[in-house]
Amino acid sequence: MPITTTQQQHAIMRRLFNGRVAASVVFILLALGLVIMRLYWLQITDHAHYTTLSTENRLRLLPRPPARGEIADRNGILLAENIPSIDLFIFPDKVKNLEETTEQLSQVIPISDDDRSRFDKLKKRHRRFERVPIRTGLNQQEMAKFAVKRHRFQGVDMGITLRRFYPYGELTAHVVGYIGRINERELESIDQAAYSGTSHIGKTGLERYYEDQLHGEVGIQKVEMDATSHIMRVIETQPPVNGKDIKLHFDIELQRIAMDGLGEHSGAVVAIDIKSGGILVLASKPGFDANLFVDGISFKDYDALRENPETPLYNRTIHGRYPPGSTIKPFLALAGLERGNVTANQTIWCPGHYNIKGSRRKFRDWKKSGHGTTNLYKAIEQSCDVYFYNLAYSMGIDNMHDYLSQFRFGQKTGADMPNETGAVLPSIEWKKKRYNKAWLPGDTVNAGIGQGYVLVSPLQLAYATAVLAGDGKLLPPRLASHIDDISTALADSDIPRIEKKNPLHWEQVIQGMSQVVEAPRGTAKRIRSKSYRIAGKTGTAQVVSMKQNENYDAEKLAKEKHDHALFVAFAPTDDPQIAVAVIVEHGGHGGSTAAPIARQIMDAFLLEESVETEQQVSSEEITEKEKTEEENAQQESDSAESGERRNDE
Template sequence: MLRIHTSSDLFSKKLITRFSIFRISVYAGLICLGLGLFRAQLLMGAYFRNLSEQNRIRLVPSEAPRGRVFDSKGNLLATNRPSYDVVAIPEDITPAVISRLGRLLGLKDFEVRKRLTAPREYPFAPAVIKEDISRTLAFQIEERRPELPGVSIRVSFLRSYPYKETASHLIGYIGKISPEEYQWLDHKRYGLNSLIGRMGIERIFDEKLRGMRGGRQMEVNARGELIKVISERMPEPGEDIILTLDLEFQSRIMDLIRIRHASVAVLDLASDSVLVLASSPAFDPNVFVAPGNDQIRLGLIQSEEAPLLDRGVGSAYPPGSVFKLVTALTALETGKITPETRFYCKGLLRLRPGGRPYRCWRQQGHGSLNLYEAIERSCNVYFYNVAKRVSPDDIAHYARQLGLGERMRLEVLNIAPGLVPDSIWKKERFHDKWYQGETLSYAIGQSYLLVSPIQMLRLVAIIAKNGIYAEPHLVMEDTSRSRSPQRVAIREENLKAIKRGMIQVVESDYGTGQLARVDFNKMAGKTGTAQSPPKEPHSWMTGFFPATDPQIAFVVFVEHGGSGGITSAKIVKEMLHIWKELYVAKAA
């Protein structure tokens, strides 16, 4: 009893001690704060009051130089050039200075005032009066600084795209952050007037390219002159990005299609690297970054030519006869035909006697054809007959196997997913069942089907690689990171049959793509002429080269370009000559 009693006594005594320790620490903390306030407000009060009245502490952020973008051969696609900007601290400016500055810069007084009152990130942060002035003017202002208190010259970086429209859709451009965006971004990395990627690589890799901005905090005297730097952090430059693109190839392709609304893409089959991804008409991204140019920018955005649209990636079109490759594969895989299955083409086909005629592009008909000849001559009636044996859902299944109807992983914004219709889709979209006539149109790449040129490129790349999946990419990857090659669920013998047909398209004298034929090696391809009434049809050609052991896959698409076998095939031929010059001749 006695022991318990003493221990609980001890415990309560101890508890009291602990209570008082706790209490004393809290009061001691409050007294510390009181002393801190005493020091800050009474002992140093006059000093701080002086600082506050003169607003002596200034903060000047400095932007990090943005990372550059290179092509695979080390050409600079996006870089920075120095720009001399006139800046002024509005709080230090007197009306006399405004008009003096206005005269020097050729600006009206109200324009200078407008710049001075623009929102800023910190009080006493410099406002930009005029960007990118000439070097001589910059020196002039620097010399006259005594009469221009508060004004200074700042050297900043201006983004520059030396090759202008050559790869404009891919590289994109940067622009000033909007106040709404600023609200939601990390203020450590994005200032009120920071630039941010708006399109293409510039936007997708903005985080990587932008680096970390720095700045200095300094004490100045009443005239705004530096007394001492309180603290400073150097900006960290952004990282560079290397693309798989070949600038020379790309720019020569751009020359080929400059006058058209067209897109050309070339893929290196060994690495899935995009060598060329050209879209015309293009735009000069420099107009978006250089000051002024508002009219040109507006013109670009509003133009009916849609120069900002990447026709290779961002838009989907009916593929026309190119799609017959998918129809053929569907029928072969489901065992509905063999390559030797023959159908007779008399120029048209009716589903019922007296019904609507489904026509072949060759009015007099192709006669009896097997699958190879049907691909070679792009016979519609042959594929109408195939369509009678397969279901639209089977076609859709194989189209999706080959990567149609889905968004690609390519490092580009606004990728068009395209559309692969099937009976369920039709039910949901039109509340109607799928008609057999629609399968006939589907089989020759018309109906509701929409694909983007880059999707067609991947499709032929998969055929070229005998069914190994292709995932085109634009940014140079670590070679160490090797992915295990995935196969599509299509038998190799069927792909080989399709390939044989594709070779005949170019190499046979009956082939629709013979205009693309080159004399230094055999090519496999498929043309397409997709109806797009009331205008001219879209012209397609896609394929790979050389026919055996292919190195590249390509796609050419010309919006309202007429026949695929003419317009696109000619571009393919020239494209291959350029490729030979750049890759084969140099290697030899």
């Protein structure tokens, strides 16, 4: 029977349907095969890799910052310590609107613009789930106010941290220095792994110099976290290694005496223990409160410090560069003796001025009538300029440079402080390189009284005095005496010495320095002690130049143009223990302004009784006749100091 059209159409549709079903089955089977292959790859072939990734997402290693080492003076008094601080933190991942929350917080406790700015910077350095401080150092009243309204602030809480604190503020700011938050420039140079979890680093002073020792080693905490990066449990902890404590040679009470002694003047005082090389005093005035910098100083406070004409941020003890004036004369005298240019008893005639051969130019002595017949002892005792003009000229600047550089003039002393200046000890080659000019004979003459191009730091002056008193031993000046329980002292065999041609020459110079204090005409006779003998030298560093025939009159000059007063000394002369250098800016006379400060420090170091007691006893025992003689001698010695001035050519 013939097939109808309808039957043909059904057959065609059935074949078409069966084809589509077959194609679908094949597609499904292929897709299923691919899925199975992928599952096989993930679960079997690459199982170890994805297991590691999963574990890393769930388990994390978090840093545990160490406690910073503390710094104490020679008597164990803490100068830099860690104290608990109650801080206010925000967890950014728990706060919907940071700006609104911060504004509401500021209505409960004070939050300054500086606090907000610091928070914004720190937030960028932290992970979102980590807490970020918005306010530090809450007082009890602020803590109570927040505690009452804590329920209103989700994602905000108080916490305890260790905060660096400097209990003596201005007294130790230039010595201990301070720490501050790590900035972008420092992030590029430090080992970031070593500073994981740490926000502060030493910026200045000992905090910077001994950063590696004070910082410690970061610990590790292995924790399990949930999908929102919150800690579920602590699995393992490797505790941090706290920083090492540092004990100093430095004495806070001697430092206080130095700062008080400077009074209203700016200046610097350095005292060194001659036996150990330890720095006992490193006073730079004015100072500042180092605590301002710990959590970030405000723009207002920083501008006030930076714009202060007295430059309180400037550490005069190691960065200051001053003409040494007549304090350089004992070292020049020793150079002349050791080189054979002069003998101690050899005399010259001082008419009150000095002429370079072939020149009509006069270099004046402070005493217009002259000192007459003068040997080395008298030249040091009465600060005869003409004697040292002549000695310097006969030696020549390069010979002066070569000998004085042995005392570390013109170079760093090696003290454990950052960025110490080398100052300037000139030579013919130095002037050529620095100014592209020839050295002149007048330059040498001026250098002979510590003027002209010669510049020193207060630390260099104190160190050179300690070397002179310490038999030429070049003990490096150190602030730190122990790091933890380990001494920083060098073995005696490792300490270099200045080679002496004749030990008698050193004794002769010291005798001259002793007469500065002990002799009736000495320029520092007013600080004589009945308990021990002092060897010293006064000096004046000019601030403004004077013309050939012009006289210096302090009363006609503004204070900032007055001469600087200088004094160097050591004591006792028969068994030297302490060397001191004092520079009083615009203080005038070294004998009347700077020397008494040195005397107070030496008394406090060497004697049990107070300075005032001994000075009072000394003054009571002076007769009226002695008072008159002392006043006349002192007027002359003051004139000596005020006359120690550079002669301009």
